[in-house]
Amino acid sequence: MTKHELESTAQALVAEGKGILAADESTGTITKRLASINVESTEETRRTYRELLCTTPDMEEFISGVILFDETIRQAAQDGTPLSEVLSSKGVMPGIKPDKGAKPMAGFPGERVTEGLDGLRDRLTEYRDLGARFGKWRAVIAIGEGIPTRACIDANAHALARYAALCQEVGLVPIVEPEVLLDGDHTIERCAEVTEATLRSVYAALFEHRVVLEGTLLKPNMVLSGKDCSERAGVEEVAEATVRTLRRAVPAAVPGIVFLSGGQSPVEATEHLNAMNAMGDQPWELSFSYGRALQQPVLKAWLGDTGNVVEAQKALYHRAKLNGAARYGEYTKEMEEAA
Numbered sequence: 001m002t003k004h005e006l007e008s009t010a011q012a013l014v015a016e017g018k019g020i021l022a023a024d025e026s027t028g029t030i031t032k033r034l035a036s037i038n039v040e041s042t043e044e045t046r047r048t049y050r051e052l053l054c055t056t057p058d059m060e061e062f063i064s065g066v067i068l069f070d071e072t073i074r075q076a077a078q079d080g081t082p083l084s085e086v087l088s089s090k091g092v093m094p095g096i097k098p099d100k101g102a103k104p105m106a107g108f109p110g111e112r113v114t115e116g117l118d119g120l121r122d123r124l125t126e127y128r129d130l131g132a133r134f135g136k137w138r139a140v141i142a143i144g145e146g147i148p149t150r151a152c153i154d155a156n157a158h159a160l161a162r163y164a165a166l167c168q169e170v171g172l173v174p175i176v177e178p179e180v181l182l183d184g185d186h187t188i189e190r191c192a193e194v195t196e197a198t199l200r201s202v203y204a205a206l207f208e209h210r211v212v213l214e215g216t217l218l219k220p221n222m223v224l225s226g227k228d229c230s231e232r233a234g235v236e237e238v239a240e241a242t243v244r245t246l247r248r249a250v251p252a253a254v255p256g257i258v259f260l261s262g263g264q265s266p267v268e269a270t271e272h273l274n275a276m277n278a279m280g281d282q283p284w285e286l287s288f289s290y291g292r293a294l295q296q297p298v299l300k301a302w303l304g305d306t307g308n309v310v311e312a313q314k315a316l317y318h319r320a321k322l323n324g325a326a327r328y329g330e331y332t333k334e335m336e337e338a339a
């Protein structure tokens with residue numbers, strides 16, 4: 001895999017009007033999501049649900065890639081076709097989450113560091129052979145009294161850089177995800193400050209580790225008021241604060257920024273992306289890599305019932321289409337109704 005190939009994969013993931021579906025929930029997280037619609041989480045129900053997502057008709061109009069979990073990239077559709085092939089046969093790139101989750105950081109109460117570097121080269125090679133074209137590693141940074149600490153930010157940035165370098169070595173495009181969490185009553189200004197410090201540390205580490213930025217994507221949080229903040233910032237303010245923070249800290253060599261939704265409602269996540277793209281051209285593509293904001297309506301429509309699969313797939317298609325419009329700043333509230 002040459003630098004040029006990594007670059008074209010990264011660019012294809014943020015092709016015009018398209019974004020990424022994050023469907024890489026760990027077993028613990030997908031079990032919570034399925035419990036919210038009273039579906040028991042078994043290997044088979046998880047497979048069935050992920051097959052529904054991957055086989056959504058025409059999703060490739062707005063979805064460039066789907067991030068899968070270890071279990072899913074080894075699973076097949078009912079007709080025996082591996083799910084990764086179901087995706088690639090319609091031009092949607094399969095991706096993989098190779099991290100082992102955010103674990104409590106020793107000596108730093110309330111802070112976490114993402115594990116999974118040991119044996120990562122071999123795992124990434126296997127995932128590539130199973131069809132993955134890109135990876136995603138999520139670090140989480142919490143805001144609270146006295147946190148985040150410099151030690152936590154730097155430990156996570158270091159792990160992200162080691163992961164990104166290994167991905168590029170085996171030919172996968174690394175999506176680098178440092179997520180500043182929404183939890184807390186902090187202001188949008190505090191979120192901006194922490195996000196900027198985190199991104200600066202991440203890009204310093206990527207540089208030290210010789211990661212080729214043109215062959216990467218960034219998956220950040222948007223700059224938002226904390227979930228419990230008494231006066232939460234509106235759409236325009238979020239868009240401006242997010243773009244300002246990113247412009248300060250993300251090199252122009254990065255081809256695209258694909259936001260996580262992080263607990264925003266599906267409509268909020270679309271509105272915010274739309275407002276940013278309506279501000280005009282930026283050095284990078286501004287796109288989406290949503291998990292909950294794309295899947296919530298799907299789960300609600302499906303409810304674990306085979307008879308609802310078509311409706312559930314329509315819900316995914318619709319949400320993807322609206323986010324596709326938000327990539328051009330052309331999303332309107334009226335489009336919500338036109339399901």
Ligand code: 13P
Nearest residue numbers: 022260261262290291292
């Ligand atoms: P959310 O959009 O639900 O935050 O999920 C995105 C993701 O992949 C988190 O790692």
